[in-house]
Amino acid sequence: MDKLTKGPETSRRRFIDILLGTGLFMWISSLIYPISKYLVPPKAAILYVNNVEAGTMSEFPPSSSKIIRFGRKPVIIVRQRNGKFSALSATCTHLDCTVQFKADTEQIWCACHNGYYDITGKNISGPPPSPLAQYIVVVKDDKVIVALEELT
Amino acid sequence: MSIMDWINERVNIRGVSEFAFKKKVPVFYGTIWYYLGGVSLFLFAIQLVTGILLLLYYQPGAATAFESVKFIVSKVAFGWLIREVHAWSANLFIFFAFLHMFTVFFAKAYRKPREMTWFSGMLLLILGMGFGFSGYLLPWNELAFFATKIGSDIAGAVPFVGEFLLRLLRAGDEVTGATLTRFYGFHIALFPAFFTLVLGIHLILVQVQGMSIPPELERIPEKHRRYMPFFPNFAIRDALFWLIVLNIIALLAVFFPWELGTKADPLASAPAGIHPEWYFMFMFQTLKLIPGHIFFIEGELFGLLIFAFGTIFWFLVPLLDRKARRGQRSRFWTVIGVVLIVYMIMMTLWGYIV
Amino acid sequence: MKFSNVSLLILIIVAVASSNTPLTKDACIDCHRQLDEEQDVGEQILKNVFQDIHLQVGLSCADCHGGNPEAYDDEDEAMWDNPTFIGAISRRDQPEICGSCHSDPQFMRQYSASVQTDQVDQYWTSQHGKDLLNGNDKVATCTNCHGVHGIYPVKDPRSPVYPLNVPSTCAQCHNDAEYMSEFNIPTDQYYLYRTSVHGKALLDRQSLTAPACNDCHGNHGALPPDVVHIADICGTCHVNNSQLFQKSHLNNIFLKKGFGQCEACHGNHGVKKPSDEYLNWEHGAVCLQCHGNTTGNPKELADLFYHTIDSLKGQISLAEDLMGQAEQKGMEISDLYFPLEKSQKVLIQTRTSIHSFNKDLLLETVKDGFIATDEAIQGASLALTEFDQRRKWLFIFSLIITYLIVVVYFKIKDFDRRHRNKNK
Known part of the structure; x- marks a missing residue:
């Protein structure tokens, strides 16, 4: 109506x-x-910075080193002559240069001002005022993993 | 209609909907204040949707929380939008809920028979602040970490049970990944469950009792009062306001995003200017201003006692305000409300400026 | 006698006041402290004697000056008639007297297993030592640098040869033009050093690792470094720069012409933080000191170095700028700091590689820097584009909502009209 x-x-x-x-x-x-x-999940995976895959065992012959990216910071992974791994912050504690591994003396060396660290990261000569931070290296199924804490 | 009929034959939903359609909203100079509850409800709905969406990618835990939030805002398509909307809508929720509470307070809408609506509403506001406090920590960034540390420290000052409360909140003596897991549980399970329950009671009470009107209007004879139906006249106005608020949220999300900052580092020293969210600021500032000792009581404890008693007092207003029960305005309670608002605003501003 | 009474009183005071010192009974100190105090003018030479490392380890005045420290009441027995008494030590005799202990490894080992004992030998090879042998008393001897009657260990910050104090200690003489006039050497080293990159690092930033005078000149064997060794000396810290230069073709030319390797471009005492302008041919490149009239290869090389570094710097500042913009707009780009920091490190390495004067090495080194800056620039540009898209999205969303608001407004009017009609 x-x-x-x-x-x-x-x-x-x-x-x-x-x-x-x-x-x-x-x-x-x-x-x-x-x-x-x-x-829709994106293709890129989440970047965790508590552990990072550094490569396979074949990339680390004894007496070799590699610098990898760990979050925002570079980390140097060293495989010593005796096959042992160690991973240290690759940023020199003096003026933030990137350090390198000296295979002959098995020391960590910063070229900028000739600073030396031992394989555990302790500053042993030159200007570095403090040791390099240590990381943990875990080998799992042929993969070399660098971690902040012990992976279980 | 046949579906409606089919259902109606089994349960009387038409009765329910007819009841809903009977609800009416008084039209007078204060009608605008009736929108605040609705918009809070709308913002809660946004929180629910965006919160569930965030759950799809968020990974709790000290090692993953920050990275997953960073992943959401930088890698996932429109992830930034979901997070920003969740964060902004949370803040607006608290804002509108506070506004809602104060308008109810000044309109004396808590008076008999609506005491339970006031109680449930207060519970919702407290739960909302709990949502804010627990959600603030979830991105596991530096600012949140230290704000949580300070916030839970304050809980530790409570007499007798402080130690227990502190450990209950932190899941240990320090703010750690365990605290994060706990807050996550509070934020996505415990609080939502409680909130939904209390919200249900709150809404049913509003629906059953209808809209309250201020005491002065009540004295006008029924036939001289103007009303509009809740459905659809008032509801569509609600919708209009919600749309505006939604657009404001989108604007804030794009132009004033909440920064993620740097990942929490328990070993780092607290950065300068650590402060809680703005709605805790007046309490934070008060605690900061209270001297170390007042009458042999520790200053922090004194502040806490004031807030605890203040909250209980405020909570029990419907029982304490005898004049309102008789349909009269009590000047005393209005003054208290004004003083409280002025105090909160001053302290908040002080907290941000100094 | 009055003398002995007062000395007894002083002995008591000293014993009470300095009960923590290992030596409280020493006639030399008792008397000479009193003489110090009675003397109105001049320095109280024994003011700091109780802090002296030699006293601390149990030696006494007599161990250097001879005499009998136990002869309390007998001045003659204590000094004048005592055959061991030496008294004031002449500057010429100082090195040997200090060396009587410090050059004796057997003796020194009781204080420290790793102590050096070659200081006196080295001293005689220094310019100071040589001049002293030639009878010039004005040169520095042990006490000029280490202090006297209050000698602190070298690692004690109060010692004049503690790294932070070395420049002013050397400057006592070397900054005094009148005093130095007979030696015919400049006296502006301290002034230059004070404003140099090393001086600022040591004295302003208090960085103990920055070089003081002795780190380049040696200390006991102090000599002006000769031209051949400058690169080695700088190379103690600046290894790569030094090695690259010594391997470069310029090294031999410099040596032949007698130019100080590093010094020729960087200067010595007043060495400043190097600037990329050192390579700017148009505006006083350091190369022009020798290549002033030449063009061709040297100019091309300098230009290449200069422009390569300049363009990497340009890329870095572009990346920083874009990242700053993106961050200001609230975009999450913290991942880009890794490539940015890497490119900044490559910039340093590139500057180092210049010292090879080899363009291939430079280009090889700089490559990683450009790759890293590209990553940062692209990431930041992407974030900025993304922000623009957000604004576009917001615009469209707002448009839709505005449209909806208008329609809803009309709908409200419609509902209200119906409501009014119904009431009528």
């Missing part, structure tokens, strides 16, 4: 409903789009 008698009112109402419907549709799409995108 009401609808039949008030023609213009009804069409006006229908027009608003159509506008509202499209608006709601767009709005819901603008919500669903980011959410559905969010649900």
